[in-house]
Amino acid sequence: MARSYDAIVIGGGHNGLVHAAYLARAGLDVCVLEARPMVGGATVTEEIFPGFRYSVFSYVVSLMRPEIIRELDLPRHGLTILPLESTLTPLPDGDRLYRDGDHYRTWREIARFSARDAEAYDDYGRSLFFMARAVKYLLDIVPPDPARLGPRDLSGLIRLARHFLGLEPEQLHLLVKLMTMSAADFLDEWFETDVLKATLSASGIIGTFLGPRSPGTAYVLLHHYMGEIDGHFRAWGFAKGGTGAVAEAIASAAREAGAEIRTDAPVARVLVRNGRVTGVALADGDEVHGKVVSSSLDPRRTFLDLLEEDELPGELVRAVRAFRFRGSSGKVNLALDAAPDFTCMPGWGPHLRGAVSISPSLDYLERAYDDAKYGDYSREPYIDIVIPSAIDPGMAPPGKHVMSCFVQYAPYELREGNWDDRREAFGDAVVDTLARYVPNLKDIILHRQVLTPLDIERTTGLSQGNIFQGELSPSQLFFLRPAAGYAKYRTPVRGYYQCGSGTHPGGGIMGAPGKLAAGTVLADLGRGQRGKAR
């Protein structure tokens, strides 16, 4: 006999869990269905190698909306965020660019390369800080829809215009540049030091299939500036116990509010009767019924996999088919017998508690992109490294370490061969690249986990392994995410909602889509939160 709920949430990733928590807190009888044995989706910590705990996919926290942390009281549910203190960019010649919280030290460090850049650095930081604050307004609203242009959309658009026209002219111009320029061109206006521009531009290419010189990357750069930890802006942090701790804290908050969370429960399809959702069918044939079903999966799965095409208007099917995923990144997790020893900063030091960025020059990043453009992984990839065990000793046995390497570019579709045959070769390319800066690396590797876009897709269900559930490109943002006319979390099927990163405001461990979608669901059910649902 199938059990029936007020609301079923498909997928126990961080957005699905946030969504469930807010629905449960509003008094709904909620059930979360997660395909994997543990919650979290791409936000998980797993002990792949005995004693060593990997943040398998997502590895740093920053974008999580502070009000969600507050409202769900996540610290009480075990969430502790430890700040990443610095960014180190090693250079092939043994030199480096090292920036940390110490303002004067960073100024001196940049001045070694260019006094002008050292001066511009603060100004740059202030400007992006301001821009991010101006744009953050968008993270908390349901996008008005010019394709529908109902009264609410119109008023929404007017409020939007007021908000941005309220900016100073210079700031508005800066914003236009950020929305349209390439990260490299944008940074050229501020700096002359190649390594500084390269490292800053790196956050503009993460999760995209674009090079730093391609227009559109300046926005992604801004997107990564919207992070905020305990009100401390632009701070990046690391969750104690690994990224999985974030999902577990949210899950615990959801359970406390009365939500039921079922793991090992993959959903096969969404059940629809005369245009209205009635529940879901699980892979094992069981049915779970609900008045409301919310999918936190990406748009392709939400619409094309879980529904029949004839249940959807053709324009939506076309739009979702055209929605761009094309995963471009991979992940290499290493278990180390000792601490990595960087040529540019030998021995133990605070730099190991920060991020390390393999981005010596803009050309280096462009060449890495070129390889992927022509269907191969980067011979010398961009790598973003954190060493969680240096920040949180609990992540590895005493004296040993885990190293998390985010790698770009790794195209989902290879021109030659397939990922199953080339996985380890890809891993070798990453380790070889790293070893140029960390001579002792190869001798201290105890275990290596290589994740290609294909692996990311297989494990987490993210189409083509795109970490943002769809590229964060101007054509796929705001009222266009995932498609014009369908960006307000509702779908053509009554009672069926979207609440994943494939909806506004997009990817990263942010939780905003889950929360905004919950507002829409509750508004449609006539349960308060109306303000949020606009």
Added chain:
Amino acid sequence: MSAYDAVVVGAGHNALVTAAMLASEGWKVLVLERRQVVGGVAASDEFFPGCRVNVAAQDAGLFQREIVSDLGLDARELEWVHPPAVATSLTGGGEALTLWRNPVRTRDEIARYSPADAERFPEWADYLRSMARVLRIALEHPPPILHGASARERLRMLRPLLRAGRLGKRTVVELLRALPLSARDLLDDWFVSDALKGMLATTALPGARQGPSAMGGAFRMFYHAAGSEAHGFRSSIFLKGGMGALSEALAEAARKHGAEVRTGADVESILMEDGVATGVLLAGGEEVFAGCVVSGVDPRRTFFGLVGAPRLGPEFNRKVTNIQLHGTTAALHLLLDGLPPLPGAADRLSGHTLVAPDLEYLERAGDDAKYGRCSARPHLDMVVPTLQNPALAPAGRHLASIQIRYAPYRLRSGSWEDGAIRDALLAGALEVLDEFLPGLRERIVDHRLLTPLDLEAELGLTGGDEYHGQMGLDQLLFMRPVPGWGRYRTPVERLFLCGSGTHPGGGVTGGPGRLAAREILRDGRRGAPLGERDLP
């Protein structure tokens, strides 16, 4: 009291449009052109004895026809040619894919490469035209003023919105979605044939140092399709008398309305009195005073070359320095003693003839430019004007003008002064030409190569950029030429811009010249020319 109401610097097509429009309002106008012929990028030059060669611009299809009627341009001078072939892509092995003006022929042509694409093409042609139509609304109106706009201004700014609204919400939203896409993304959604995609992607390349995978290409595809018929490609319309005919007709119209057009008059600097432009100083030392100065020269040259950075604020100078100006193209002119032995050459070569066999070919050519070197295997865009009008060359001769992409102005190593680099560029282009259009090389009687450096020296284009500034989404509307100065005015009172560096941008459209003239006239207090107003 100045001798003139307005002195116009440069006689490019935009400057001439502005001059003619001001003169037609009764203003006393003087146009000063450094070269011996008018037209700038849109000029015709002899180059080879007894020839009339399009110096740089080839295609007249983007020119706003309203201007022709507004100025009553001489219909005899301006004979528009719509060749049977819109464009032909040389796809290798002597093969060619032609988009004809006749859609039925086009369909059969594409079907040889992909029946599915042939089916889809008419829909694409309509899509491209509808996108171009919405975009065109933005191009025909002055850019919006976002801060401190008067009530009257606000009303003016509503007009384009209402016009766009009439075309339907869906169309407008689709344009918003598609504008930032790369040519590759857009075309992958439509077609499967590499040959067809490569061919169509070429319309995204002019005006930017960006390959087909870079975002913003779709915008340039729509931009170059504005005003063209629905044949699914960029405009492909020429002038019987060559591009020079257009510029000469514009100069003629200006004279008819009483303007003076002086060639061989090199403006050295703009004269100013307490921050107000009062006239210009010519190379010979002659000073010309006027109520206002209008520059058709690109913004960086206008401000740094003619005004001088010290006379402008540091903030503004920074903006001018930050303009994305990238010359990426070289022009190769060939004198031929016949056509290559391509079957039906006279028809097939009558439009744009392209070497762009597929997207990857273009991408790799773009990569070379990205790293500051000439493309080893460049993309070529050839026009044979003598097929439209044999009189442009002596009997039995043909002219071919080829745009070579990419030939970046800024080279990582070496300089354009170095003959070896010129020779390498020429050799590379001829090699590719020989490979894709066998037999043409043997027909070459004489040639003339214009590198980006030559274009800068000859035509005064900063960085050899024919568009006076990259056509990217970051340099449009109120962001063009520099943020906040989109209305043709400058920090120097009574100095105006009217060239391609201003909204709506580059290409032979006349749009900037037309909108600039309107703004200048608005400042001229209901027709009373600026010269008759007392200085503040």
